[in-house]
Amino acid sequence: xxxxxxxxxxxxxxxxxxxxxxxxxxxxxxxxxxxxxxxxxxxxxxxxxxxxxxxxxxxxxxxxxxxxxxxxxxxxxxxxxxxxxxxxxxxxxxxxxxxxxxxxxxxxxxxxxxxxxxxxxxxxxxxxxxxxxxxxxxxxxxxxxxxxxxxxxxxxxxxxxxxxxxxxxxxxxxxxxxxxxxxxxxxxxxxxxxxxxxxxxxxxxxxxxxxxxxxxxxxxxxxxxxxxxxxxxxxxxxxxxxxxxxxxxxxxxxxxxxxxxxxxxxxxxxxxxxxxxxxxxxxxxxxxxxxxxxxxxxxxxxxxxxxxxxxxxxxxxxxxxxxxxxxxxxxxxxxxxxxxxxxxxxxxxxxxxxxxxxxxxxxxxxxxxxxxxxxxxxxxxxxxxxxxxxxxxxxxxxxxxxxxxxxxxxxxxxxxxxxxxxxxxxxxxxxxxxxxxxxxxxxxxxxxxxxxxxxxxxxxxxxxxxxxxxxxxxxxxxxxxxxxxxxxxxxxxxxxxxxxxxxxxxxxxxxxxxxxxxxxxxxxxxxxxxxxxxxxxxxxxxxxxxxxxxxxxxxxxxxxxxxxxxxxxxxxxxxxxxxxxxxxxxxxxxxxxxxxxxxxxxxxxxxxxxxxxxxxxxxxxxxxxxxxxxxxxxxxxxxxxxxxxxxxxxx
Ligand code: 1YM
Numbered sequence: 001x002x003x004x005x006x007x008x009x010x011x012x013x014x015x016x017x018x019x020x021x022x023x024x025x026x027x028x029x030x031x032x033x034x035x036x037x038x039x040x041x042x043x044x045x046x047x048x049x050x051x052x053x054x055x056x057x058x059x060x061x062x063x064x065x066x067x068x069x070x071x072x073x074x075x076x077x078x079x080x081x082x083x084x085x086x087x088x089x090x091x092x093x094x095x096x097x098x099x100x101x102x103x104x105x106x107x108x109x110x111x112x113x114x115x116x117x118x119x120x121x122x123x124x125x126x127x128x129x130x131x132x133x134x135x136x137x138x139x140x141x142x143x144x145x146x147x148x149x150x151x152x153x154x155x156x157x158x159x160x161x162x163x164x165x166x167x168x169x170x171x172x173x174x175x176x177x178x179x180x181x182x183x184x185x186x187x188x189x190x191x192x193x194x195x196x197x198x199x200x201x202x203x204x205x206x207x208x209x210x211x212x213x214x215x216x217x218x219x220x221x222x223x224x225x226x227x228x229x230x231x232x233x234x235x236x237x238x239x240x241x242x243x244x245x246x247x248x249x250x251x252x253x254x255x256x257x258x259x260x261x262x263x264x265x266x267x268x269x270x271x272x273x274x275x276x277x278x279x280x281x282x283x284x285x286x287x288x289x290x291x292x293x294x295x296x297x298x299x300x301x302x303x304x305x306x307x308x309x310x311x312x313x314x315x316x317x318x319x320x321x322x323x324x325x326x327x328x329x330x331x332x333x334x335x336x337x338x339x340x341x342x343x344x345x346x347x348x349x350x351x352x353x354x355x356x357x358x359x360x361x362x363x364x365x366x367x368x369x370x371x372x373x374x375x376x377x378x379x380x381x382x383x384x385x386x387x388x389x390x391x392x393x394x395x396x397x398x399x400x401x402x403x404x405x406x407x408x409x410x411x412x413x414x415x416x417x418x419x420x421x422x423x424x425x426x427x428x429x430x431x432x433x434x435x436x437x438x439x440x441x442x443x444x445x446x447x448x449x450x451x452x453x454x455x456x457x458x459x460x461x462x463x464x465x466x467x468x469x470x471x472x473x474x475x476x477x478x479x480x481x482x483x484x485x486x487x488x489x490x491x492x493x494x495x496x497x498x499x500x501x502x503x504x505x506x507x508x509x510x511x512x513x514x515x516x517x518x519x520x521x522x523x524x525x526x527x528x529x530x531x532x533x534x535x536x537x538x539x540x541x542x543x544x545x546x547x548x549x550x551x552x553x554x555x556x557x558x559x560x561x562x563x564x565x566x567x568x569x570x571x572x573x574x575x576x577x578x579x580x581x582x583x584x585x586x587x588x589x590x591x592x593x594x595x596x597x598x599x600x601x602x603x604x605x606x607x608x609x610x611x612x613x614x615x616x617x618x619x620x621x622x623x624x625x626x627x628x629x630x631x632x633x634x635x636x637x638x639x640x641x642x643x644x645x646x647x648x649x650x651x
Contacts, residue, residue, distance in 0.1 A: 005447075015594065030109060030138035030162040036193055047616075049192050050202055052136045056084045059133060061210060061292065063088035063216045063345075069180065073220040074207060076198050080225075087180040090149040093168065102168035104145055104156055108137040109164070123611050137162040151176035179335045200225075200424045205620065208236050212248070213292050213344055215241030222444060238320030242275035243340045249287075252627050252635045253279035257387035258393055260394035263376030267368045267610045271346040274305060274373045276339060278394055282477050283621050284336035284536055289344040289353075290360045297479075299353070301345045304369030308337045311370075312377045313395055322392040330395050337398035343530070345369065395554035424489035428453050428463040439511040440464055440493060441603070443548070444525050447591035452515065455599035462509065464493055470528040473535050474629035487532060504543055512540065513610060515549040515602065517589040530613065531625045538615070547610040551593070551602045554587040564601050566609065 028417050033040050041048040044360040053074065059354065060072040067090030091101040109356040110135050113317045137143045147154040155171040158164055187196045200223050211219040218237040240506040243262045246413045261276040268466035288302045295301070313335045323330070345368075351361040423429060428449075432438055439463040443449045449465030456463060471484040481487055491498055496507040514529050516522035524547065533541050540546060554571045558578050560637055565571035586594065593601070602608050615621050627635050 006479040008479075012618055020036075028132060030111070033138035034161055034191065035113070037139055041139070041226040041413075046199065046202075047577065049187055049196060049200065049436050050421075051204075052139060052185070052187055053082050053198070053203065054206065055136050056082070056133065056185075057207075057210070058292075059084035059183075060084055060088070060181070061214060063181070065214065070216075070221065071218040073222070075222040075224060076200075076203065077224050078226070079196055080196055082198070082309075083182065083184045085180060085182040090147040090154075090179050091145070091181045093147055093149055093154050094299050096336075102156065104147065104154070104168055105164050106159060108133050108143065108145065108156075109162055110134055120198075124266075131181070134162070136183075139186040139188055143183065143189075144318075144382075146182040146184075148174050148178045148180050148316075151178075153338070162312040166485075170355050196506055204234060207234070209245075210292060211236030211238050212245035212342075213244060213289055215239055217432065218571055242344060243275050245342050246275040246277050246340055249285065249623070250277055251344070252280055252623070252632060253281060253340070255279050259384065260378045261377060263373050265372040265376075267372065268364055270365060270368045272301075272369050272372045273330070273344045274341065274369070274376075276341045276377075277352065278297070278338050278391055279340060281338045281474065281626070282472070284333075284339045286336070286339065286341045286343070288360070288595060289342070290350050291346055291561055292344075293358070295352075295358045295360050295597055297354035297356060297359035298364055300365040301343050301360050301369050304366040304371075305341065305343050307334050307366070308370040308374030308377060309339075312374050312381065313391070316378070316381050316388060317392050317396065320392070322389075322396055328399075330399050331402065334395045334398040334402060339393060339490045343373075401477045401479060411459040411482075422492065424464070424492055426465055426467070427489065427491075427493050428456075428458075429605065430456075430458055430462040432460045434460075435508050435529050436510050438462065438509040439513055440512045441515050442466060442490070442520060442529060443590070445515045445591055446516075446587070448515070448589065449591055451590065451595045451598045452603065454595035455597075456603060457599075461603065462493070464489065466525070470525055471531070471628050472528055473532045481532075490532075493536070493584060494540070496537075496540065502537065502539055504539050504545070507540065508543060510545055511547055511610070512545055513549050515545045515551070515590065517591075518553055519588065522589070527625075527628050533613075534621060534625060541613055541615050544612055544614065546613040549602050549614060550609045550611060551587065553587060553592055555586075555587065555597075557583045 010552070014064050037044050041051045043552065057072060057074060060069060063069040063086050064072060065089075066451070069086040071087050073085045074082070075085075091107065094103055095101065096103045099110065102107075106522050111132065138161065140158070143162070145154075145156050145159045148539050151173055152170045153172040154168055156164055156166070156168040203223070204221055207219050207221045211217065215238055218235065221234040221236070223232050225478075240247075243260050243266075246260050256278045259277075264271075264273040286302065286305070288298055288305075290299070290301065310330070310332050314323070314329050317330060345365060347359070347360075347362060347365065349362070350587070353361040388612070417441070430438055437460045439460060440450055442464050443452050445468070446465060446468050449463055452463045457589045466486050468484075470486055471481060473481050473487075494512070496502055496504050496508055512533075512599040514526050516525045529542075530546075533546055534585060550566050552566050554565040554569070554574075556563045556565065556571070556574050556580065561578070563574050565574050565580070569585075590598065590602075600607060
């Protein structure tokens, strides 16, 4: 803990961030944004569409974090029009000197005007994608702004690529006590060609997350689209902040100690909030944020956290004789086994690094987090000796298991690295050695594997049959995982190692295809495999190498015409198209298909549909695995009902 550190919880995040009407730098128009939207938002797919919402919500959050707003309401209308409203000061209603137009028109028509400009201002919530309100306007079919201020309602509407229809005007009166800003927009379908329909769960989950990350701010979400099975109205307000976030993340887990370790503080203009609780699982779940952005690649805040956790736990373990003099220190992994932790920092000038620019780089953050969290963790252990004991026992057990695992793992790694001759015997490898074209099908069951073997193109398609049961890695310590025969053969076949030793450049197949039956058992095996990939081979998922094969559900035949249906809807359509006297076969398993059928329907790149697995949201994936693999039946049932989207395996 450094002596010179100052703790200043009164830090004003907006210290130099006041704008006035003349501050706005006049930049290029919106034409450029419409021409090349990809340069301004992540993409014009569903992800980019949701981005528009976050851009506007961020402005409301900024106003709330500055202390002026307390509630932000987000509404999706039937026609997928978004309305975001806050109860802050209201955007400035004056005229901008440089542009001669209203400040509001300037914010919405001049690139970057609403975000960082003139050097002094910064946005706390944005930063990564903080492209500003003008980009949202540029990519909307139309956009309206209302400001409630001094008893008046100010209004301006933009159309046609972001042009104001009329200058800002007063369109009515409101109660003089009312104040705030409202932005309403409709995403332009000419830009968002894939979809302009917002996903209920995506909106709800992120809004809830923003409420956890910004304690005391009320976030309201209304989904007005008629969807009977979904609740329409949510109100999120968490006075406990990250403490409640960890409670939420751990709700389906068995906690090993009752109280959440919570710490917050500020130093050097950096605000820090950390919450931690251990569960009886073996995997760590550590989520980090900077300025509300999920820094999935970690960075200096995570390093600071890890340093403190290590330092404090080892010191306590030695002092209280959980470690003997001759024992080695507990490693970082030992201290993290079964931990659920959320780390959130707010920084005036974040630097992002890494492949996806989601790794926090500011070096001073390491020291600040380590000092603030370390101090409060130390205090928690001192004040709660019973809970401290449980944590110490967990970490020391982890350490013993780690040593056993190391031995098992070395054996596996040796075989993984040695020559091709040690590839698993049941692997039917392909002849090509060019990983970029090679595919490996992980196939459940012997008869299916037989069909796959005979149907495949052996030049680039390898088959790995799974015989034994796949281990549930969520419920097993590492050394058990590495002893499992099916898992060993996958690791050896893939050739890229696992966990922190993974090197995806050594991956022998750039498509790993999970091919299981389209029934309950099949989906269970698929989830077990995905859990293993997620926990032990995550970069392989992240880099897009994992796929799910989609075998057909039905074969429909009339005379010489044969058609396959992959969904119930398709089957209905085929029925409608082909009329009666149709012979329909329902496939119960892959094994029922002969080699030719399997090739034609599921393996031939010309016809097949492969679903790429992605991990967009680690928190959700993690919940998914802990619930799907856990012992409790009720949460699993509810989760499946609530999260229908997992049917598409977008984990
Ligand atoms: C529904 C979205 O944008 N609220 C909002 C935005 C601003 C202000 C208040 C605001 C900020 C300041 C002074 C300041 C913005 N103002 C600007 C700019 N909600 C939403 N609420 N007065 C009002 O930062 O000093 C940009 S955003 F540039 F005009 F100052």
